[in-house]
Amino acid sequence: MDQFLIEGGKRLYGTVRAQSAKNSVLPLLAACILAEGRVTIREVPPITDVFCMAQILRELGAEVRFEGDCVLVDGSDATEHTVSAVLTKELRSSVFMLGSLLARFRRAAIAYPGGCDIGLRPVDLHLSALAHMGVKTQERDGYIVCTCDDLRGADIGLDFPSVGATENVILAAVLAKGETVLSGAAREPEIVDLQNFLNAMGARVRGAGTDTVVIEGVKRLHGVEYTPVKDRIEAGTYLIACAATGGEIEVEGVEPAHLGFLFHKLRENSCKIHIKNDKIRITSAGRLRCNRKIETMPFPGFPTDLQAQTVALNAAAEGCALIVENLFETRFRYVPELKKMGADIEVNGRSAVVRGQPRLHGASLVCKDLRGGAALVIAALAAEGTSEVVGLAHVDRGYADFEGKLRALGAEVKRVRIR
Ligand code: EPZ
Numbered sequence: 001m002d003q004f005l006i007e008g009g010k011r012l013y014g015t016v017r018a019q020s021a022k023n024s025v026l027p028l029l030a031a032c033i034l035a036e037g038r039v040t041i042r043e044v045p046p047i048t049d050v051f052c053m054a055q056i057l058r059e060l061g062a063e064v065r066f067e068g069d070c071v072l073v074d075g076s077d078a079t080e081h082t083v084s085a086v087l088t089k090e091l092r093s094s095v096f097m098l099g100s101l102l103a104r105f106r107r108a109a110i111a112y113p114g115g116c117d118i119g120l121r122p123v124d125l126h127l128s129a130l131a132h133m134g135v136k137t138q139e140r141d142g143y144i145v146c147t148c149d150d151l152r153g154a155d156i157g158l159d160f161p162s163v164g165a166t167e168n169v170i171l172a173a174v175l176a177k178g179e180t181v182l183s184g185a186a187r188e189p190e191i192v193d194l195q196n197f198l199n200a201m202g203a204r205v206r207g208a209g210t211d212t213v214v215i216e217g218v219k220r221l222h223g224v225e226y227t228p229v230k231d232r233i234e235a236g237t238y239l240i241a242c243a244a245t246g247g248e249i250e251v252e253g254v255e256p257a258h259l260g261f262l263f264h265k266l267r268e269n270s271c272k273i274h275i276k277n278d279k280i281r282i283t284s285a286g287r288l289r290c291n292r293k294i295e296t297m298p299f300p301g302f303p304t305d306l307q308a309q310t311v312a313l314n315a316a317a318e319g320c321a322l323i324v325e326n327l328f329e330t331r332f333r334y335v336p337e338l339k340k341m342g343a344d345i346e347v348n349g350r351s352a353v354v355r356g357q358p359r360l361h362g363a364s365l366v367c368k369d370l371r372g373g374a375a376l377v378i379a380a381l382a383a384e385g386t387s388e389v390v391g392l393a394h395v396d397r398g399y400a401d402f403e404g405k406l407r408a409l410g411a412e413v414k415r416v417r418i419r
Contacts, residue, residue, distance in 0.1 A: 001390065001392075001417070001418050001419055002390075002392045002415050002416065002417055002418065003388050003389060003390045003392065003415070003416055003418050004377065004380070004387075004388070004389040004392065004403060004413050004414065004415055004416075005386065005387075005388060005413070005414045005416055006362070006377065006380040006381060006386065006387045006388075006389065006411070006412065006413045006414075007385075007386055007412035007413075008360075008362055008380055008381055008382060008383035008384055008385060008386070008387060008412075009245075009382075009383070009384055009385075010245065010381070010410050010411055010412050011245050011246045011247035011286065011410065012241060012242045012245050012246075012247040012248075012249050012381075012406075012409040012410050012411060013247045013248055013249060013409060013410050014249055014250075014408055014409045014410065015249065015250045015251075015252060016238050016249060016250075016251055016252070016405050016408065016409060017251075017252045017253050018230040018231050018232075018234055018235040018251060018252065018253040018254040019043075019045040019047075019230065019231050019234055019399075019400045020043045020044060020045055020227070020228040020229070020230060020231060021189075021190055021193070021228055021229050021230060021231040021232065021233075021234075022045065022047060022049055022050070022231060022233075022234075022397075022398045023093075023163070023188070023190045023231075023233070024189075024190040024193040024194065024228045024229050024231075025041065025044055025045065025050055025053075025228050026049060026050070026053050026091075026093055026096075027096050027167045027171070027190065027194050028041055028193070028194065028197050028226065028228060029041070029050070029053040029054065029057060029071070029073065030053070030094075030096050030097050030099070030100045030167075030171060031100055031171055031194065031197060031198060031201070032057065032062065032073035032075055033057065033060060033062060033073075033075040033078055033097075033100045033101065033104050034075070034100055034103055034104055034171070034174065034175060034198075034201070034221045035073075035075060035201050035221045035222060035223045035224070036076060036220055036221065036222060036223070037074065037076065037222055037223030038072060038073065038074040038223045039072070039073045039074070039075075039201070039223050039224055039225075039226070040070050040071070040072050040073075040223075040224075040225040040226070041070065041071050041073070041226055041227075041228060042069065042070050042225065042226065042227040042228075043069050043070075043227055043228065044066075044069055044070065044071045044228075045231070045400040046069075046400050046401075047396065047397060047398055047399065047400050048393070048396050048397045049091055049093075049397045049398060050071070052087060052090045052091040052094075053091060053094065054066075054071065054073075055087060056083055056087045056091070056094055056097065057073060057075065057078075059080060059083070059084060059087065060075070060078045060079075060080040060081070060083075060101075061075075061077055061078040061079045061080050062074060062075040062077070062078045063075075063077065074223075075104075078104070081101045081104075081105040081107050081108050081109060082108075082109040082110070082143070083097050083101075083108075083109070083110040083111065084111060085111030085142060085143075087111075088110050088111040088112075088113050089111065092113045092116050092121055093113075093164060094110060094113065095110060095113045095123055095126060095164055095168070096126075096164050096167045096168045096171060097110055098110060098126060098130065098144070098146055098168055098172075099130070099167065099168035099169065099170070099171030099172035099173075100171040100172075101146075102130065102133075102135060102146055102148060102151060102172045103151065103171060103172050103173075103174060103175040103176065104175070106147070106148050106149070106150075106151060107145075107146060107147045107148070108145075108146045109143045109144065109145045109146070110143065110144055111142055111143050111144075112139065112142050112143065112144055116369070117330070117333055117368050117369035117372070118328040118329075118330060118331045118333070118369055118372075119327075119328035119329040119330055119331065120329060123144065123164075123165075125158055125159065125160060125162045125165040126162070126164060126165045126168045127144070127146075129156045129158060129165055129168065129169050129182075130146065130168065130169070130172060132154035132155070132156045133148070133151055133152055133153070133154050133156075133169075133172055133173065133176055133180070134148045134149065134150055134151060134152045134154075135147070135148045135151070135172070136148060150177060151172060151173075151175070151176040151177065151217075152176055152177050152178055153173060153176050153177060153178030153179045153180040153215070153216075153217055154180055154181075155180075155181045155183075156169060156180065156181070156182050156183070157182075157183045157184050158182065158183070158184035158185060158186075159184065160184070161184055161185060161186040161187065161211065161298045162186060163186040163188050163190070163191065163298075165186075166182065166185045166186040166191055166213065167191060167194055169182050169185075169213075169215075170182070170191070170194060170195070170198070170205060170208070170213060170215055171194075171198075173215035173217060174198050174203040174204075174205065174215055174217065174218065174221065175217060175218065175219075175220075175221070176215075176217040177217055178216075178217055179214065179215065179216050179217070180214070180215045180217070181212065181213075181214050182212065182213045182214075182215070183211065183212050184211055185207075185208075185210070185211050185212060185213045186298060186299065187209055187210060187211060187298065187299045187300065188298075188299040189209070189229055189232065189255065189258045189299070190229065191208045191209065191213075192208045192209040192229070193228055193229040194208065195207075195208035195209075195213070196208075196226075197224070197226050197228075198221070200224045200226055201221040201222055201223070201224045202218060202220070202221045202222050203215070203218060203221055204216035204217075204218055229255065229258075230253045230254040230255065230278075231254065232254055232255070232258035232259050232303070233303060233305040233306060233371075233398075234398070234399060235251045235253075235254040235259065235280070236259055236262050236303070236305075236306045236309070237306070237309050237371075237374050237378070237399070238251055238405070238409075239251055239259075239262065239266065239280065239282050240262075240266070240306065240309040240310060240312075240313050240378060241309075241377075241378045241381055241406070241409075241411075242282050242284055242409070243266055243269055243271045243282060243284045243288060243313055244284075244286075244288075244312065244313045244316065244378050244379070244381065244382040245284075245286060245381050245382045245411075246284050246285055246286025246287075247283075247284060247286075247409075247410070248281065248282065248283040248284070249281070249282060249409055250279050250280065250281045250282075251279070251280045251281075251282075252278060252279050252280075253278055254278060254280065255278065256275045256278070256280055259280070260300060261300065261301060261302045261303070262302070262303070262306060263275075263280075265291050265294060265302065265310065266282065268289070268291050268292070269284075269288040269289055269290070269291060269313065269314075269317060270284075270285070270288055270289050271283065271284045271288065272284075286382075287317070287318065288313070288317040288318065289317055289318050289319055290314045290317045290318060290319035290320055290321040290354065290356045291310070291314055291321045291323075292321065292322070293321070293322045293323075293324070294307070294310055294321065294322075294323050294324070295324040295326055296324065296325050296326050296327050297326060297327075298327070304325060304326075304327035304328060304331065305371050306371070307323060307325055307331060307371070308331070308332075308334050308371045308372045308374065308375035309371065309374055309375045309378055310323065311323055311332075311334075311335070311338070311345065311352060311354055311375060312338060312375040312376070312378045312379040312382075313378065313382075314354040314356060315338055315341075315343035315344075315345060315354055315356065315357065315360060315379060316343075316356060316357055316358070316359060316360050316379070316382055316383070317356040318356050319356050320353065320354065320355050320356065321353075321354040321356070322351060322352075322353055322354075323351065323352045323354060324350060324351050325350045325351075325352075326350065329350070331371075331372075332347045332352055333368045333369065333372055334367075334368060334369070334372030334373070334375050334376060335347050335352065337363075337365045337366060337367075337368075337372075337376050338360070338375070338376070338379055340363040340364070340365065341360035341361055341362070341363045341365075341379055341380075341383055341387070342357055342359075342360050342361050343357060343360060343379070344356075344357055359383065359384050360379055360382065360383040360384070361383055361384050361385050362380060362383050362384065362385035362386045362387035363383075363387055364387070364388045364390075365379075365380065365387055365388065365389045365390070366389075366390055366391050367389060367390065367391030367392065367394040367395060368391065368394065369394055370394050370395060370397050370398045371398075372394075373389070373391060373392070373394040373395040374395055374398075374399065374402075376389055377389060377395065377402070377406075377413075381406070381411050381413070390418070392415070403415045
């Protein structure tokens with residue numbers, strides 16, 4: 001098991017290049033099973049969620065290999081349509097394998113993904129959407145088993161703009177008979193990336209990025225070489241880290257339009273943000289003002305995946321902030337760890353009242369989920385003194401070379417093996 005040793009109080013300076021988006025690469029890997037022939041995805045981040053998804057594809061019988069920062073997938077010989085409990089437990093978001101397996105095999109079975117550290121994570125929206133396309137679902141021995149004689153295009157409305165459900169419908173519909181119109185779709189940039197990827201394979205998808213996506217089913221999809229969109233959440237994490245420690249960094253590669261709401265909030269903290277093409281420069285004096293209120297919302301609102309990092313920032317700012325988490329039921333599990341550092345945060349259901357402190361102090365911290373873990377690292381970088389951060393398996397799921405990128409910006413962080 002590893003831990004980070006972090007010496008806080010170092011301002012960050014320099015440039016960091018964003019990785020490809022974890023939440024795009026995962027559905028793109030699921031889509032590889034739809035192609036007749038080989039798919040190459042370039043600049044794939046070496047993170048454990050990607051390795052887990054690669055293992056899922058191998059278990060389905062696809063040939064998967066990594067060459068440099070590319071992953072090559074050939075699903076032609078895949079015959080299996082079941083995703084095992086072991087892997088679904090590892091990777092909750094494997095639920096969008098349902099759509100691609102149904103499109104390929106007209107049947108799919110995945111172990112019930114179940115809850116996780118940030119909420120119940122139900123799949124009712126996925127299943128009711130797929131039912132419109134003729135998919136029958138049974139729950140058997142902890143598995144969701146989906147079958148359909150014919151996968152038919154349909155008019156579908158999502159009661160909530162679920163990212164995963166939107167992706168599942170698109171993945172199922174690209175090889176279905178006829179046209180699918182999905183209303184109430186999620187608008188995240190990763191869904192636009194999935195549309196672009198599938199269209200490069202010969203699909204006919206349009207409207208991704210709006211709340212209505214139209215998919216015209218085609219007979220077959222061919223292989224492709226593709227470079228995914230950059231990771232707006234990873235980029236936002238580094239911007240917030242610099243805001244918290246003070247300093248000046250430039251994040252390169254990410255589309256600024258994917259982070260609009262964050263810039264507004266960081267300026268509210270009294271950071272300076274300068275944008276030029278795909279370069280985002282942030283300057284922070286280190287002692288900031290609290291945000292008055294932040295409510296997480298589906299894109300283009302404030303992203304839930306940056307909620308924890310923003311609370312860590314406000315915990316050592318001037319004033320008081322109200323943070324409302326509208327997407328997940330229990331996404332404040334990192335708060336007790338921040339309190340060990342002297343943070344004054346009161347959680348009540350989906351809201352947290354953060355009373356900024358002059359300075360947090362280092363402590364022994366335990367990561368409980370991916371973005372909560374990133375928040376603890378940010379708090380430790382800005383705090384006075386030394387912190388130990390364990391449970392790095394959580395942050396390794398989504399941040400490639402986290403300590404290397406932070407060290408390159410001047411942070412004092414070391415990864416040490418503890419047993
Ligand atoms: C995706 O999860 C992301 N994961 C999450 O990022 C992100 O937080 C989330 O979208 C919201 O943006 C990937 O893309 C791999 P949802 P997903 O379906 O698809 C409820 C990270 O840190 N819901 O949009 O699972 C659900 O409970 C991860 O990178 C239902 O009620 O999110 C939640 O409250 C964490 N029924 C809300 O919708 C359903 O059938 C949003 O979930 C599906 C979802």
